[in-house]
Amino acid sequence: MIILAAILKSPSVKGFFGELGVRLALRKLSKEDFQTLHNITLSDGNKTSQIDHVVIGRTGIFVIETKNYQGWIFGSEHSAKWTQTIYKSKKRFQNPIHQNYGHIKMLQQFFPGYQHPMVSIVNFSSNSTLKNIDIKSSNVHVLQTSGLVRAILSYKEPLLTRQAVAAFADHLGKSNITDSKVKKQHVQTIKETQQKTKSRIAENICPKCSQPLVTRNGKHGTFKGCSSYPKCRYTA
């Protein structure tokens, strides 16, 4: 029992149940009008973003960041830090709206044809109490799981056709970086680099600086070295 209680209290398990709660809530959205994707990782080549949930509907694209926090939550739209208070202990954390804004910026790179603002939703689990959350923008929501679907359904104006919703969801699913894809890509890049190096050496071109390689005599016999030594110290 003690072990079970410890497991249930661990942050990763709490996170799992928080995520699950959001997934279950999102199931209430009609499958005909909404496509939901979970745990999406996107990369633009420089940065990587992990997005908890993306709902693509005829009425818009909703980007959801989940926070499984306890205690009282205080914050405002533009402040850098928010505060979590549990009894007398106070913790500061990064403004989750700013965090989600980064996710939206990343998503926009994948949907250049989407001309409407994406809706930012920060979803706190029911363990927390939202206090004085000051939001001015109409496309930003800070709420709890019980209010999630209502907030999404408050958008009534159709912006996308069903085909566009399906195409966007498909594109996002394909852009999602899964671990195996990252690994494959990584291995592929290493292989390509090794191959390039090999062929350049065979052509007597320095793989580091592209100057000719020359054969030199060393203590242990001949070797290929860069002709621009000592500027480049490459040896094959």
Ligand SMILES: [Zn+2]
């Ligand atoms: Zn060189």
